[in-house]
Amino acid sequence: MIERPIAWLIVLLALGSASPAAADAALTWRACPEIEPAVSAATLRCATLRPGHAIAGQPVRLAVARLQARPDRISDHPVIFVPGGPGAPAGLDAAGLADWQRFQQYAGWPRDIVLFDPRSTGQSLPRVACNEGERLAPCRRRLGAATARALSVSAAVRDLHALVEALGQGPAVFWAQSFGAFVVRALAAAYPGDIESLILESPAMHEQGGAAFSARVTQRAVDAVITRCNARLACRLGVPSIRTTLAAWLATLGRAPIEAAWATIPYPSQRLSVAPDTLLTGLLFASYAPDTAPAIAGRLRQALGDTAVLAPLLRPVAALGKTSASHAPAYWSMRCSLAGLRTVAGRSKSAPILDITAYLGPADSSEACRDWPVANKPVLASFHAVSGRLVYGKQDIVTPPDLIETAIVESPALYGVAVAGGGHLPLRDSPCALADIADWLNDEVSARAGKLCSR
Secondary structure (H helix, E strand, O other): OOHHHHHHHHHHHHOOOOOOOOOEEEEEEEEEOOOOOOOOEEEEEEEEEEEEEEEEEEEEEEEEEEOOOOOOOOOOOOOOEOOOOOOOOOOOOOOHHHHHHHHHHHHHHOOOOOEOOOOOOOEEEEOOHHHHHHOHHHHHHHHHHHHHHHHHHHHHHHHHHHHHHHOOOOEEEEEEEOOHHHHHHHHHHHHHEEEEEEEEEOOOOOHHHHHHHHHHHHHHHHHHHHHHHHHHHHHHOOOOHHHHHHHHHHHHHOOOOOEEEEEEEEEEEEEEOOOHHHHHHHHHHHHHHHHHHHHHHHHHOOOOOOOOHHHHHHHHHHHHHHHHHHHHHHHHHHHOOOOOOHHHHHHHOOOOOOOOOHHOOOHHHHHHOOOOOOOOOOOOOHHHHHHHHEEEEEOOOOHHHHHHHHHHOOOOOOEEEEEEEOOOHHHOHHHHHHHHHHHOOOOHHHOOOOOOOOO
C-alpha cells in the first residue's frame, strides 16, 4: 500500500525469468477488435510482436497497431508512440483504437503511427501482478530478480529494437511521452541506428525522482491554485481567503484525518483516509489543468460544511493507490531500473504563498526501490545527443518548463514547441502544436525553428 502518495505520484510522472538471448522477432498481423466507425482515412492494422523473450517461462507477446497515413500503402520511417507512466499502455482495446483513429485524422501527420502496449500492460501478455494488498518487498521476492529485469527499461529497449527490426521500414521517429523519454534515450544509447528523430512530449527528467523535487512540485501546485483563484473576481469573492481555507484544512487533517467515501455503482463504495498529503496529492492532480483553480477553491470552501464535495479531488488518489503502487510490477521495475542514476535536490527559488513542506513525508523513489531492486541500469543518451521536437506546456507543474528550456538551450538539434497555458502532455490539446509536428515531418522550411503555440 502507498503511505506517502505525494512522493509516489511524482515518481509516477511529469514494474519469472527472461531468455538470455532473443530469437528473431516476429510480427504477426491479425484482425483488429471491432471498433465504432470513425470518420478517418486511416487504415487500421493490428499485430502481435513476439520479441523472442519470456517471463517466467511464458513468451512475451506485445499488442501492436498501425494507423496508416494513406489507406493504400504504408510509409517508411513511421512514428512509433512510446507511452509514459511508467508502465502505461498505449490503449489498444476497442475504445482506445477508435480514439487513436480519430486522433490520426485530426492530427493530419503524413506518416504512419505505430502503437504498442509495453510488457505486462494493456493487451500485451503475459500479465504480471502483485497480489491484492501485497507490499513491495514480499511481491518482489515472490516474483524474483529475473522478472524485475524482464520488466525493466533495458527490456523495453530490446522490445523497441525488435519492433523497428520487425517493421523493416528503416529508422523511426519516436514519439515519447513523459517517462517514455527515458526509454527512448536508452534506445538512443543502445541502438542509435533505430532512431531517425524524436518527438519528446513533457519528457521526464532525473530531477523528478526525489522527495525534494516532489515537495517543490507540490508547492508550485498549491501556489498556482491560490494565485489563479485570486486572479478571478468570482473566485476571490466566493472564497475570500483560499490561503487561509487551505491552511485550515491541512492543520485539521494533520490533527485528525477524515474518511471519505463515495459510491461506485454497481461496485461497493470506496473509502479513503484523508491526511494532509492525501489532500495535497488530489490538488496536484487537479492542478494539471490550469483552468480548474476556481473549482478546487470552491470545493475546499464547500467541504467545510460537507466533506463529500471533496470526492472528485480524492478519487484519482484512490485510483493511484489501487494501481501503480500495489499491483504493477511493470511500474516498479521500470522506475527502479533508473534509481540512483542521478537526483538533483533543492528548494523553490520563490517564497511559497503557503508553506506545505511540513505536511509532506520524506519518501522518495529510492526508498521504494530498496524494496524493489533491479540490477541492470541502462545508459541514457543526453538531450545534447538527440534531435527532434520537444513539446511542453508553459504551465506544466509536473515537468516544469524551466527544466525543459534548459535542455533545449543545451541541445543544438532539439527544437522546442511551447504550448502557452498548456499543462502536462499538451500536444493533443493544441492544434497549433500538432500542425507544427505535421509540417516538421513533411520537412517544411517553416518548421525548422521552435514555436510558441496557444492551447
